[in-house]
Amino acid sequence: MLADWARELLRLTDYAILAYFVLINSSYLVLIGLAWLEFAHHLRRVPFAGHEETYRSQLTQPVSVLVPAHNESAGIVQSVQAMLALRYPVFEVIVIDDGSTDDTFKRLDEEYDLVEVPRVIPDSVPTRGAVLSVHMPRVRPEPLVVVRKENGGKTDAVNTGINVARYPLVCMVDADSILDPQALLSVAKPFADDPLRVVAAGGVIRVANGCTVLAGRIVDVQMPRQWLPRIQVVEYLRAFLLGRTGWSRVGGLLIISGAFGLFRRDVLLEIGGLDHDTIGEDAELVVRLHKHLRQRRRDYRVVFVAEPVSWSEAPSSLRVLARQRRRWHRGIAEIIGKHHGMIGRPRYGRIGLLSLPYYVVFELIAPVVELAGVVLVPLGLWLGAVNVPFAIRFVLVAYGYALLVNLIALTVEEYSFHRYGRWNDLVAAVLASVVENFGYRQLTAFWRVQGLWSAIRRSKQVWGTMHRQGFSTDASSAGGS
Amino acid sequence: MTLADAATATIYVLSVAAVALGAVIVFGRAARRRREERRARLAAPARKLLLAIAAGDDDPDQIDELVRLPDEVWTAVDANAVALLNKVRGEARAALVVVFERRGAAWRARSELHRPDPVRRARAADLLGILGRRDAVPALCDLLRDADADVRVVAARALGRIGDPEAARPLLESVATRRREVPAHLAAHALAGLGVGAQPALVRGMDSPREGVRAVAAEVLGLIGAVGATGRIEAALRADPSTEVRVRAARTLGRLGTRTAMAPLLDALTADHLPVLRAEAAKALGELGAPAAVDALTAVLGDAEFVVAHEAARALLRLGVKGRAALTSAREGSLGGPRRIRTVAAAHAREALAVAEIDQHRRTLAS
Numbered sequence: 001m002l003a004d005w006a007r008e009l010l011r012l013t014d015y016a017i018l019a020y021f022v023l024i025n026s027s028y029l030v031l032i033g034l035a036w037l038e039f040a041h042h043l044r045r046v047p048f049a050g051h052e053e054t055y056r057s058q059l060t061q062p063v064s065v066l067v068p069a070h071n072e073s074a075g076i077v078q079s080v081q082a083m084l085a086l087r088y089p090v091f092e093v094i095v096i097d098d099g100s101t102d103d104t105f106k107r108l109d110e111e112y113d114l115v116e117v118p119r120v121i122p123d124s125v126p127t128r129g130a131v132l133s134v135h136m137p138r139v140r141p142e143p144l145v146v147v148r149k150e151n152g153g154k155t156d157a158v159n160t161g162i163n164v165a166r167y168p169l170v171c172m173v174d175a176d177s178i179l180d181p182q183a184l185l186s187v188a189k190p191f192a193d194d195p196l197r198v199v200a201a202g203g204v205i206r207v208a209n210g211c212t213v214l215a216g217r218i219v220d221v222q223m224p225r226q227w228l229p230r231i232q233v234v235e236y237l238r239a240f241l242l243g244r245t246g247w248s249r250v251g252g253l254l255i256i257s258g259a260f261g262l263f264r265r266d267v268l269l270e271i272g273g274l275d276h277d278t279i280g281e282d283a284e285l286v287v288r289l290h291k292h293l294r295q296r297r298r299d300y301r302v303v304f305v306a307e308p309v310s311w312s313e314a315p316s317s318l319r320v321l322a323r324q325r326r327r328w329h330r331g332i333a334e335i336i337g338k339h340h341g342m343i344g345r346p347r348y349g350r351i352g353l354l355s356l357p358y359y360v361v362f363e364l365i366a367p368v369v370e371l372a373g374v375v376l377v378p379l380g381l382w383l384g385a386v387n388v389p390f391a392i393r394f395v396l397v398a399y400g401y402a403l404l405v406n407l408i409a410l411t412v413e414e415y416s417f418h419r420y421g422r423w424n425d426l427v428a429a430v431l432a433s434v435v436e437n438f439g440y441r442q443l444t445a446f447w448r449v450q451g452l453w454s455a456i457r458r459s460k461q462v463w464g465t466m467h468r469q470g471f472s473t474d475a476s477s478a479g480g481s
Numbered sequence: 482m483t484l485a486d487a488a489t490a491t492i493y494v495l496s497v498a499a500v501a502l503g504a505v506i507v508f509g510r511a512a513r514r515r516r517e518e519r520r521a522r523l524a525a526p527a528r529k530l531l532l533a534i535a536a537g538d539d540d541p542d543q544i545d546e547l548v549r550l551p552d553e554v555w556t557a558v559d560a561n562a563v564a565l566l567n568k569v570r571g572e573a574r575a576a577l578v579v580v581f582e583r584r585g586a587a588w589r590a591r592s593e594l595h596r597p598d599p600v601r602r603a604r605a606a607d608l609l610g611i612l613g614r615r616d617a618v619p620a621l622c623d624l625l626r627d628a629d630a631d632v633r634v635v636a637a638r639a640l641g642r643i644g645d646p647e648a649a650r651p652l653l654e655s656v657a658t659r660r661r662e663v664p665a666h667l668a669a670h671a672l673a674g675l676g677v678g679a680q681p682a683l684v685r686g687m688d689s690p691r692e693g694v695r696a697v698a699a700e701v702l703g704l705i706g707a708v709g710a711t712g713r714i715e716a717a718l719r720a721d722p723s724t725e726v727r728v729r730a731a732r733t734l735g736r737l738g739t740r741t742a743m744a745p746l747l748d749a750l751t752a753d754h755l756p757v758l759r760a761e762a763a764k765a766l767g768e769l770g771a772p773a774a775v776d777a778l779t780a781v782l783g784d785a786e787f788v789v790a791h792e793a794a795r796a797l798l799r800l801g802v803k804g805r806a807a808l809t810s811a812r813e814g815s816l817g818g819p820r821r822i823r824t825v826a827a828a829h830a831r832e833a834l835a836v837a838e839i840d841q842h843r844r845t846l847a848s
Binding site: 048057061119193194195407411414430 | 484485488489491495496498499502503509510513560563567600603604606607630631638664665666669670673700790791825828829835836839842843846
């Protein structure tokens with residue numbers, strides 16, 4: 001009797017998991033649909049976007065580009081060169097060397113012949129690691145500032161950068177990022193078009209592995225040669241480009257990647273900068289921004305810019321990928337834990353009623369359900385709760401739908417930005433969409449559950465190190481290819 | 482239908498959809514490539530002609546040849562032609578404008594201004610601005626109240642490019658139109674493009690009951706170098722109820738650089754004003770370059786407001802020998818007052834002098 005009851009429960013659980021898979025993929029489909037509408041709107045208006053006018057205008061708001069760097073010697077010079085070559089009327093690049101133990105600073109010093117400057121740094125937002133020295137090029141006229149500080153983590157480095165920044169807009173960029181030359185003009189455009197309401201704008205992150213980098217710029221976009229980064233290309237496309245564009249379209253964007261985001265400095269000062277005690281500091285910042293502005297009933301917008309983009313090196317080893325995914329998911333768990341009071345509250349509008357509940361149901365617990373499926377379906381099969389045909393249909397529907405969502409994402413990319421121009425790139429992307437379902441999804445689900453568990457246990461935060469291969473200075477493929 | 486049947490049907494649907502999407506991607510890519518190749522092939526000879534004209538070759542035969550190009554060829558090269566028109570100046574630009582005009586582009590664009598599709602309206606407005614069509618100014622002014630935000634922005638930009646002072650009043654009013662406004666600094670950029678001819682409208686704008694209009698007017702008067710309006714701007718700095726307007730008035734007085742601006746700027750520097758205004762006043766005093774402001778600026782070098790002290794130090798650098806001497810003295814801690822203030826002043830002075838030294842070094846190497 002008990003065994004029958006257990007089998008029935010298991011059968012129902014398996015059905016529920018299948019329903020969950022269908023729902024989560026349907027939600028991706030809705031977001032992709034919204035993103036498509038946004039792209040269609042955006043691409044038709046590119047010819048009169050007015051970037052040239054923005055570039056020439058004396059009234060364009062200057063930007064401080066903040067580049068937190070910890071042991072980034074492999075690619076720091078190329079990254080900074082590329083950032084200094086960005087097309088924007090007035091900007092400064094502030095590299096915050098967060099207690100690097102490698103020769104990050106030495107590389108910059110050799111390239112730019114840095115000289116120490118006794119800068120006065122206000123304590124507008126809280127920091128923990130003391131600033132050791134501030135430097136600027138002795139001879140070269142580039143608007144570069146290099147801040148050396150005690151190690152305090154990425155949050156502390158960015159907060160120090162916010163204090164050092166002199167301009168009304170601050171752009172957060174990862175040290176390994178390569179920005180398209182027009183990236184700053186594009187991401188700043190919403191601030192020009194709607195200056196009173198736009199407080200933050202996020203840019204797209206794409207995978208740089210496999211691309212050809214020349215003089216700090218991506219000159220040829222290709223799919224990586226390794227499967228791990230290849231799968232991430234498709235994943236980034238679906239989740240970052242299309243997912244976030246979809247959320248932006250409905251005014252519910254919760255995440256602006258710390259790898260490429262532009263913020264109004266005065267608003268960052270109002271909310272005290274980034275939170276030192278959250279591991280997903282970039283997303284937490286945006287959620288706190290929403291909370292702060294909604295509580296004060298201010299009319300504001302947080303937007304996402306689909307083009308041009310920032311290119312980042314994706315993990316090419318399972319070990320690094322595992323660490324990244326644990327950290328990301330722990331970040332989501334901490335943010336939801338910290339701001340759970342916003343969930344379901346009409347006061348927080350679409351953020352409280354739509355975005356945060358979605359993140360709880362389809363992000364936070366998704367890996368738990370995914371792993372449950374991996375365990376419970378074979379278990380049900382073993383105990384006779386479900387039969388073999390059901391198990392096969394379960395797998396085909398769940399993963400087939402996920403594959404279809406990936407293909408739709410690739411279709412949208414093909415008809416909008418079509419960055420990957422070669423036929424073999426297309427084949428690789430389609431194959432990566434298939435391969436993602438066999439091993440990758442399950443592994444990432446496992447790592448994400450580990451991240452969730454560490455958030456629940458509140459274990460010590462470990463930032464970890466992203467081992468980068470850096471970008472070559474000549475016309476060869478980017479690291480990780 | 483059982484659940485199993487539904488699942489089976491779903492699998493079939495998913496399979497068909499996956500194959501269909503694959504085909505859509507492949508055919509879409511193939512079609513796009515074919516289109517691009519055809520466009521490149523069609524555009525190649527016309528691009529050569531365009532580049533020759535852009536390089537200054539105003540051979541009438543080449544212009545005629547471009548005018549006679551079939552529509553499908555011109556369509557292939559149209560985007561390049563507009564981009565070139567945006568970039569070149571002088572005779573090359575005039576020659577390109579002739580090509581556009583003779584091909585009927587301006588006439589077509591004017592007829593597109595009232596299309597239901599906002600993208601077509603915006604493209605038409607953009608082209609009319611690039612061509613500098615003064616006869617389109619009234620129609621473009623109407624578009625400043627368009628329902629579509631992009632159309633309004635493009636219309637403002639086009640008016641700035643055309644440079645007809647008649648557009649000054651509608652542009653000023655566009656920043657304060659409820660729900661259909663043009664972003665203030667885009668309107669300001671367009672107004673600056675109208676030049677000194679816009680001055681009367683801008684001076685009238687300083688009396689507008691709307692804060693946004695006054696702020697833009699104050700800013701643009703500085704950008705167009707309206708020295709004759711200094712008195713009105715000084716009055717705004719002294720008495721305007723809006724801090725935003727006063728900040729812009731201070732910035733404009735710095736840009737205009739007239740001696741009479743000194744008194745209201747010194748007054749705005751005092752501690753009973755908001756830091757944002759005081760900092761702007763300090764900066765403007767530096768731009769005036771009058772050594773008479775040294776004492777006032779030195780007095781705020783140790784200000785508790787970082788931005789005020791910072792701007793004061795930078796301003797002192799621009800006040801000649803006397804300003805530098807004040808900074809050196811502050812750096813050595815020789816200023817009077819409480820120790821905390823002396824420490825802050827010394828830090829700001831040290832930074833300003835160090836940066837100045839680097840700038841000087843760079844200039845020496847460059848010369």
